[in-house]
Amino acid sequence: MTITEFHDALKNKKTSVRETVSVYLDKIKTENKKLNAYLEVFEKEAVAQAEEIDIRIQSGETPSGLMGVPIAVKDNILIRGHIVSAASKILGNYVASYDAFVIERLKKAGAIFLGRTNMDEFAMGSSTENSAYGPTKNPHDSGRVPGGSSGGSAAAVGGGIAMASLGSDTGGSIRQPAAFCGVVGLKPTYGAVSRSGLMAMASSLDQIGPITQTVADAEAIFNVIRGKDEMDATSVELGGPTAKRRTDRQVQKIGVPREYFTDGLDQRIKKAIDGTIEKLGKNYEIVELSLPHTKYALACYYIIVPAEVSSNMARYDGIRYGVRKEGINLLEVYKKSRGEGIGLEVRRRILLGTYVLSHGYYDAYYTKAQKVRVQIKKDFKEAFKEVDVILAPTTPTLPFKIGEKAKDPLSMYLSDIYTIPVNLAGIPAISLPIGWAEEEDSVKLPIGMQIIAPHFEENKLFELGKIIESWKQ
Numbered sequence: 001m002t003i004t005e006f007h008d009a010l011k012n013k014k015t016s017v018r019e020t021v022s023v024y025l026d027k028i029k030t031e032n033k034k035l036n037a038y039l040e041v042f043e044k045e046a047v048a049q050a051e052e053i054d055i056r057i058q059s060g061e062t063p064s065g066l067m068g069v070p071i072a073v074k075d076n077i078l079i080r081g082h083i084v085s086a087a088s089k090i091l092g093n094y095v096a097s098y099d100a101f102v103i104e105r106l107k108k109a110g111a112i113f114l115g116r117t118n119m120d121e122f123a124m125g126s127s128t129e130n131s132a133y134g135p136t137k138n139p140h141d142s143g144r145v146p147g148g149s150s151g152g153s154a155a156a157v158g159g160g161i162a163m164a165s166l167g168s169d170t171g172g173s174i175r176q177p178a179a180f181c182g183v184v185g186l187k188p189t190y191g192a193v194s195r196s197g198l199m200a201m202a203s204s205l206d207q208i209g210p211i212t213q214t215v216a217d218a219e220a221i222f223n224v225i226r227g228k229d230e231m232d233a234t235s236v237e238l239g240g241p242t243a244k245r246r247t248d249r250q251v252q253k254i255g256v257p258r259e260y261f262t263d264g265l266d267q268r269i270k271k272a273i274d275g276t277i278e279k280l281g282k283n284y285e286i287v288e289l290s291l292p293h294t295k296y297a298l299a300c301y302y303i304i305v306p307a308e309v310s311s312n313m314a315r316y317d318g319i320r321y322g323v324r325k326e327g328i329n330l331l332e333v334y335k336k337s338r339g340e341g342i343g344l345e346v347r348r349r350i351l352l353g354t355y356v357l358s359h360g361y362y363d364a365y366y367t368k369a370q371k372v373r374v375q376i377k378k379d380f381k382e383a384f385k386e387v388d389v390i391l392a393p394t395t396p397t398l399p400f401k402i403g404e405k406a407k408d409p410l411s412m413y414l415s416d417i418y419t420i421p422v423n424l425a426g427i428p429a430i431s432l433p434i435g436w437a438e439e440e441d442s443v444k445l446p447i448g449m450q451i452i453a454p455h456f457e458e459n460k461l462f463e464l465g466k467i468i469e470s471w472k473q
């Protein structure tokens with residue numbers, strides 16, 4: 001059931017929160033062994049929360065907001081009293097001492113937390129293979145990856161073992177796994193959702209967002225978690241068009257950027273998007289456009305991200321958080337704790353980041369990358385003078401096989417080529433499923449497409465997303 005369907009069923013007394021939550025918990029027991037989507041299930045707590053909400057409903061309260069909605073949470077978002085490990089060994093025993101802002105909001109709205117989901121360690125990766133706790137499997141083919149880094153959250157929704165989930169997106173980690181698992185994923189505008197209580201990966205890019213079965217469900221969660229938080233100076237109250245919901249149609253002109261339809265794109269994905277564009281052409285003006293700096297986005301991202309990562313990871317030293325290995329002096333404690341606790345991809349980024357920030361190379365790499373970032377942002381700004389939203393593929397390929405890219409970091413990095421520019425520009429985008437492709441072995445794999453909008457205009461994503469989604473019925 002979607003959130004909308006669930007609330008209708010609750011209102012008509014066709015189900016109770018307790019019954020629905022139990023269905024999920026039972027299914028998790030059988031399915032999670034195959035998927036490895038959850039690292040931990042909060043069974044007792046979820047049942048207790050469900051019973052409490054049923055009592056509220058019985059005493060006359062109408063189900064609203066996210067009352068009773070069973071949600072899975074990525075393991076880098078803090079829930080007070082629960083382990084939160086970012087799928088890293090170094091935080092294997094770390095218990096959150098406060099609730100993330102989004103968790104506070106969800107609790108107030110009556111959501112129920114089913115458990116914490118698997119991910120690439122500290123959100124670095126595109127396949128969930130970088131987890132210290134084993135890879136998550138794609139719900140549509142267990143030999144393939146679910147994408148990453150929010151692979152557990154996407155696989156849980158795609159595999160029917162969570163009604164919805166939370167992920168985080170620094171370079172595509174909500175949208176890419178959503179596309180690979182056949183579900184909807186929203187990366188909000190940078191600043192729309194507070195990052196307080198989200199473990200920092202690259203602070204100038206990170207955003208929390210929902211992964212859901214439908215666009216309407218993503219909108220419902222977004223409306224609960226967005227807004228200004230005193231604990232995150234970059235968060236803002238949306239005063240713009242999203243808050244003042246207009247009733248008239250806001251999307252008239254749709255842009256299609258040339259640079260997103262080049263050689264590396266799987267032809268089956270291209271065909272599905274072409275079909276979508278053709279259909280939209282009947283009611284919208286379609287404009288081909290150029291985002292000329294797209295080709296520099298990946299290189300720019302892999303300088304800025306490691307730089308911020310190397311700084312953010314410094315706090316995991318074996319002293320302040322998590323697992324500590326003893327040594328004869330402080331340096332040895334650091335070395336042993338980090339050496340045993342931190343995985344290879346995270347280490348690679350700490351090394352790269354330390355290098356690009358070093359005295360002799362700072363201007364050549366970091367300063368240059370920041371300038372390129374401004375150009376990428378300008379590309380979108382120019383494009384949005386002409387069009388209301390932009391359509392693009394979410395990923396260049398279909399879900400790949402487990403192990404296929406694990407030993408080749410560059411090919412892994414390339415799987416985010418279409419999602420990264422959006423993060424660099426700070427704008428919002430939604431990925432939604434638009435079809436299926438058949439593989440040689442006759443498995444059917446989902447195809448995702450993203451809609452991109454100007455800063456704080458998520459409403460345009462919801463408007464167009466719902467229209468495309470309605471074609472399925």
Ligand code: GLN
Nearest residue numbers: 123124125170171172173
């Ligand atoms: N796969 C990208 C990376 O490894 C994006 C990760 C993310 O969005 N958290 O950096």
